[in-house]
Amino acid sequence: MRISEQKVMGAGTLLFGLLAFLFFWRLYPFHVCYQEQYQLFLFSSSYMIDVLSKPGGLAEYVSTFLTQFFISSAAGAFILAFLLVLMQRLVYVSAKSLGGFRAVFYPLTFLPSLFYWMLLCNENYLLVGLVAPIMALGLFCFCAGRGRSLWWGYWLLMPLGLYFFAGISCWIWLLLWMAYEWQKREWSRKVYGFYFVWGILVCLLFPLALKYAGWMYPWKLLFFGTSFFRFPLLGTSSVVLVYLLMLCGVPLLTAWLSRKVKKEGKLMLVVGVLQIGVLFGGGGFLILHAADFLKEEIMAYDYHTLHRQWKKSIERAEQQAPSSPLSVACLNLALCKEGMMADRMFHYYQNGTEGLLPSFTKDFTAPLITSEIYYHIGFVNTAQRYAFEAMECIPNLQKNVRVIKRLAETNIINGEYVVARKYLHILQRTFFYRDWATETLAILSDEKKVEQNAEWMQLRKYRTKKDFFFSEQEPDMMLGFVFSQDSTNRIAYEYLMAVCLLRKDLPSFLKYYPMGKSIGYARIPESYQEALVYAWGLQHKDMKGIPYQIDNQVLSRVNAYGQIYTSYANAEPLLRKQYSGTYWYYLHFR
Amino acid sequence: MNKIVYSLIAFVFWGLTACQEEVIPAETLKEQPVLFPDYVEVTVPATIAPLNFQVQAEYEKIDVVVRAGNGGMLHVQEAKVARFPEKDWADLLEQSKGGNLELTVSLKQKGRWVQYAPFQIQVSEAPIDYGLVYRLIAPGYEMYSKMGIYQRNLSDFSQDAIYENTLIPSSCVNCHSFCKNNPQNMSLHLRGEYGGTVLKHGGKMDYLDTKTPQTLSSCVYPYWHPSGRYIAYSVNQTQQVFHAVRDKRIEVFDHASDVVVYDIERNVLFSCPQLKSEGAFETFPSFSPDGKSLYFCSAVRQELPKDYQQVHYNLCRIAFNPDQKTFSQQVDTLVLASAEGKSVSFPRPTPDGNFLVYTLSDYGTFSIWHEDADLYLLDLRTGISRCLDEVNSPDVESYHSFSSNGRWMVFSSRRLDGLYTRLYLTFVGPDGQMSKPFLLPQEDPEQNEMLLYSYNIPEFVEAPVSLDVNEVEKSALSRKYKKVGYE
Known part of the structure; x- marks a missing residue:
């Protein structure tokens, strides 16, 4: 192979890695950070033994270890890009080991990496789907690199070991090694047949043997060893099988084509360029098609909420209004925390109370977001429950580092220091939460230091002192009850008002509105003015005598709005441009 | 070469032993x-x-x-x-x-x-049974992740799964129970889409559907008759609600509940009006060691959830004739907890029949979420109850059971951190006096802190439990139930 070919191939790989890195870092950063939250990697022997004692355990252990670095989107993007590149290079080396390699077919070696990159656009495909095949391919390349047949003992043990370390990826090694031995022809047919049958038996029947030995997993899970998908039993096996076939097939195909196609010259150049075009063009199209930017938006809002980046949430909404209830719920919380909700919530798309306090779902993500909202209002127990439930819903039975941190916080706020310490001690076994846990543990031994934490102290003040049963169907009752115990809890008041407005329940709005005197608004917030004016208008001919201080601008706008609304049968398109940010528009058209 | 290896081994061994310092106390x-x-x-x-x-x-x-x-x-x-x-x-x-x-x-x-x-x-000198069987589950609310029923050898630290819900994902498992601590006769419930009751009896395993038109629900809290022929169950319509105030989390109560007895030989449930009364909730049945009495808890029906704090269960006893499968007309109230604004749960007689230990809390049926819950001992010969101060703590004490010889009791307590239930063992004297309890030993005591699961329903077993989980899986997934009747 000419040096220039090596350079071109190296440059191609580098470009691929760079594109992958940029994609995950700049276009998909919140998907990267999302992964980090749904696991709890611990530096402890019991955790290690627990993970390693399952088929595919080593691959899972390495994956969860690496995924903890996804706390930084740049680090996560780098790891993903690095692993995608590593896989591509291993496919290339595998193809080379299988006899003859022509640079013109180098683009084919990108296929498996491109395919898994596409799968990774779905947040439920996990890093282990890269790590486990890399282990199998790496082992194959290492063995093949020695250039001789394996000692029979290795051969007997290798499939078994790989099954335990990398799960179903042991098939990659098995099939590639059989192909390797076949083309080397150092074994007699009998020996070859024996090893082949042995390998198949191990990979196929060993999971079955484990099953009948009492391992408590469904047969399908034992066969796969480790699940590449967060929902271990959902129907992704066909996708995973295609992927694994690709990992075996591409080196074989590349090697075969390299041996069979002897032509040189321009035609081969065209073939190479065509491959590059198809792979990068088609791959790019498929990846962008697979990317779910609506979910990326929700994850972004969730990320900002988690890190109390309220302004960033609002800036994001200024650029593009959120549309999903969860994003809107995060935006509303950000607006509220920044003191803007009562004025500006209808400047953004609102989708009812689901965009304020989303209903509880048996899910591992939505309750986590809702938990944040309840936390900041002062429903500490509810925040704790939603977070706990979210953790228990993770389909691949992982724990959740974010939830453990939240449980530590809620228990500190509730004064349950002993159980808070338990969570903090667990977090001390993590890499990125260790410092926070250690600092917090130190604070817990001194109540004065606890009292210096403004957020905890505020939530202690806000939380209810009188008991009631949580009722999702009656948010106004609960918010009113909490606010009645602490009339400085502006967030509870504004959520109470927002519930009434979003439900279009003006009588309740008027009933609760006077409770807000204690908040001390400099002027009546805009959306409240709009609701008050509208409610007044329903029972009076004009605005004379309205007992609220309404801005002139609101008064003139309501008149103009009313004129258009009453003059046209289909007034919505006319009102949309100028009045879509008003409560009246929401009331009539949403 | 060998010399080098042996020298190295000897060096490492010397290094290890040399790590032990001689202790000369400075103080x-x-x-x-x-x-x-x-x-x-x-x-x-x-x-x-x-x-x-x-x-x-x-x-x-x-x-x-x-x-x-x-x-x-x-x-x-x-x-x-x-x-x-x-x-x-x-x-x-x-x-x-x-x-x-x-x-x-x-x-x-x-x-x-x-x-x-x-x-x-x-x-x-009093021996203890082979081991304990318990459930490990996160102390959560409605959802659950990984859970299972495990057996622990008390002589070492080995713990084996009897059933884990990884076998049938999303399934829940609870209420394991044994006849006189004998693992050959056991039952446990699977809940969820493929739910049913696993019954192992006389070397045979059945998968039961215990819901009948005459009963409120599938069978819940079990207790085996000493003969091994019957299992008493409660049937409950349960609701769970969540507190808002800081020191409470969950409230579980029954809108209705009855006590029934399952006849294994005839595959039928039966009961009597005293155990199924309209105006009361009956639950937590347990047979006396001679099999001639059935203990249970009973509370006057209340409007729920409004009056959940007014639900006070008393400890009752009804005579049972195992040959005739009949109950007496008379129900004796052994502990009138309601008179003191208290509530009884989990009555468990000692194997000699002299005592009965129960959990007493301020109200309701689900004592594990009641910080005030404590263990009490009733002397069945005198009818006098006393608080087991020697084993109780300021936090929750709840489920308990006895070893085969009655000399050891295991109970669950949240005294360590107020949330994660751990198991404690105590020696029970012939006079009902108990020794200072000790935490179930772990190889690394830190396990108690690092474990994100609670120990639930500890039961002693005389020997290791053997359950064919593949048969359980097959029966559950194919829904091959043995339908239970009612007479």
């Missing part, structure tokens, strides 16, 4: 050490696993010398946790049956050794 304290777990002055069975512990202090090394009355000795020196070799520990306890062990703890602190006053551990 001798009058007080005893504060251990975690607290094993000071406890009574243990001779076959208990090593009581590994650490001291609640800062130190660089811990040195423990265990001396038996007959001159036997065990010496360990570790960095953090005093871990005793299983074999040496077992031998020492076997030699010390009926006597005491004396433990002397020294800590190396800031380079100098400090020795604490020695303390005793009494080794009882």
